[in-house]
């Protein structure tokens with residue numbers, strides 16, 4: 001188990017040497033039980049006489065629940081004080097917190113109270129020999145599993161539809177979309193017959209799935225070539241996504257600022273303007289989206305212009321570095337606090353879709369300007385945010401080989417998982 005964990009945390013060099021052994025370990029550790037027959041050994045057997053679990057509902061207070069269990073007013077007060085001073089717990093949240101009462105046998109008073117505010121944290125209050133109460137917080141480490149989902153684009157499909165059909169959860173799919181959007185134009189690169197896969201983490205507690213973790217790897221057979229990305233932790237502890245050669249996959253700008261928005265007009269040097277009627281260049285890309293849809297900054301940068309003109313309507317221009325600028329037009333309104341001079345992060349909302357200026361309907365008109373010249377956002381070569389140093393790159397390439405071997409196994413047995 002420990003070896004398998006090292007595969008993905010890559011915090012030492014040992015596995016460079018152990019690469020081959022680790023591949024064997026992975027194969028061994030892709031445990032043959034299916035997801036449905038999940039391992040529940042290690043789960044504490046619930047003895048109904050000794051333990052009772054209450055899901056806190058509205059109107060429940062700690063003192064009411066404790067009184068129901070037979071605690072005296074003085075005990076209730078003491079337990080409340082211990083919880084406040086040692087765990088900073090002053091109340092219970094209805095429909096979310098759980099509280100468990102434990103007795104040594106069915107006739108005894110409660111000797112332990114466990115408050116469960118999240119699957120990953122428990123506060124245990126236990127009685128002491130002198131009749132008092134003490135409290136400790138227990139962090140629960142998720143049991144992480146890497147699961148594999150693959151799919152294929154069908155006729156008339158979108159990546160979202162195909163991904164959902166493949167059983168990829170919405171939140172994971174949104175992350176995958178965000179990642180792929182650095183490399184792909186979903187309008188033009190996606191065709192029926194293309195295959196894709198995603199490897200991502202599922203977090204388990206006591207044999208039960210609680211939530212999803214990170215996207216570990218993704219591949220899409222796009223029209224312009226295979227797009228592959230891997231999550232990797234560098235020696236400085238920072239994680240990022242890299243292509244199969246170890247180049248940074250996260251680019252300084254996104255080609256498609258709004259996820260899953262349909263392109264209604266592409267970049268061209270000549271097109272017939274839908275409002276003006278005559279032919280003129282379209283120096284950006286139009287994405288259809290409803291009024292009020294948040295517009296995220298395509299990259300980190302600084303607001304250099306925010307205003308209105310008859311063509312662009314409400315627009316914002318960002319400067320990202322010495323060569324790149326982006327422009328967002330036809331906004332219904334600007335995001336609060338985003339003014340000229342504001343520094344924005346990649347993905348931060350700068351305004352909202354609208355139809356101001358010369359526009360036939362709500363959409364985002366998006367431009368990328370490189371060294372003062374408009375370029376096609378879908379094809380311009382974009383710089384990576386971070387690349388790997390030599391030592392990290394070597395580690396990455398070893399790691400990638402190991403992970404690919406695991407993925408190969410999973411592709412043949414999609415119900416298996418890798419115990420991380």
Ligand SMILES: [Zn+2]
Nearest residue numbers: 284285286365
């Ligand atoms: Zn436009």
